[in-house]
Amino acid sequence: MSYTIPIGPYHPALEEPYKVNVQCGGDTVQAVSVEVGYSFRGIELLAQRTGWVQDLTLIERVCGICSHTHTTTFCRAVETLAEIEVPARAVYIRTAVLELERLHSHLLWVGLASEYIGFQSLFMEAFNLRERVMDLLESISGNRVHYGMNRIGGVNRDITDPDPIVAQLRAMGEIVERDIVPSLTESPTAMSRMRGVGVLTAAQAIEWGVIGPVARASGIATDVRSDLPYGFYPELGFKIVTQTGGDVLARVAVRALEVLESIRLVCAALQDLPPGPIRAFEGMPDIPAGEATAFTEAPRGEAIYYVASDGGATPARVKIRTPSFVNIPALEAMTMGQQFGDVPLIQASVDPCLSCTDR
């Protein structure tokens, strides 16, 4: 007998407001359809009616987790359009905050994944580490979530004493390497629950066009940091992390190993922080007529902004494409033929962000 179970849009099995309609035959998933749009805020429209500077405050609120990614990508698009050269020190600081943001996003997700599989002690360990990253971000920016670091042409705050940050990150890196990574990739508890669950093959990953850790867990070596390098990632020796399993375990492993790579990148950026100004100019220049795009690797994958100007006080168009918008539809492929009871874990393995998706 076949039956359809609606999960969501507000449901304990989902972290975010969206709806997954699961058609089952017995306990086996036969088809899935996803509905989004429950948190639509019209941010693209608002951005076209708000000034260039105010837009930074608005766009930072596209997401409460990758907020700095959004302002960085918006700023980079505007700076490309207006041919503004950002000082090297500002780019390093942006990069360090981007990677700290990835750290706390991945640690948040590791914690949630641990909770989903009933691994409560690892949940607490991951959230404890994430809290320490939030403290570092607060010490740099004055804020825990929306950092207000970016401005068009540079950053608002300098990092004047990087050594304590580097020391703390190194200590955290040791804990991640010693406790978190083996707990997720070698422990029988984690492996038995996640191996072979929610598989997305490499061919399916290409077909659905997924990006970020979801693609890399299926063996697709795609990452904006290496595909369309920006900032100083090439100079910092960025190394892409991939796995081949394509299952939930592989998605966990990619994120856990990326935590280590992000720690290394932040330390490298802060230790090589070049001297000089942190912004190209004071105030805000006129933005000439034109159009430009920018791509940034958010914690969940590629974020793209298109910005057009008609030379006026507000953008003529701001288009925002977030990674979850691309990855969520692939749930259809990941859940097909799986056990119904695994659907919450599989959907969580995409790390879906509806705040980003709906905008």
Next chain:
Amino acid sequence: MTGSDTAALAAIAPSARIEHRRDGVWIIAPDLDVEAMAREMNRLGFRLSTMTGLAQADGETALIYHFVAAGRAVHFKTRTRGGALPSITPILRAGSWIEREVRDFFGVRFPGHPNLAPLLRPAELREGFFRDAAEVPEQLTRARTEPS
């Protein structure tokens, strides 16, 4: 971008204007055959990143198809004909949600799309409400409340 890549891109839209900009290659082709573009970009190993809609004064919509491959970004800019363009979803599955969003925001029709149901549009707003916002913004603006 290698010479052979550029030649392959130019062959997709022979009458197009090709511009090499700081953010990649831009191919401006108002009469672009989008299905041929989708097939060729798929063959060349490009991933459809997204599409951007831009409302035009004559009621049509300019559409930019953003493609990405390692080290390369290519942006095709074209425009709707009679408010429609063929769907590329049957060729590139990733186009499905993207075309549904463009339909919600700009009212563009994509013949050939398997399920052009609303994706993000709130039920109380009509299709193409981004266009309304540009042309008659007061319809989407609540009365301003001043602090007393």
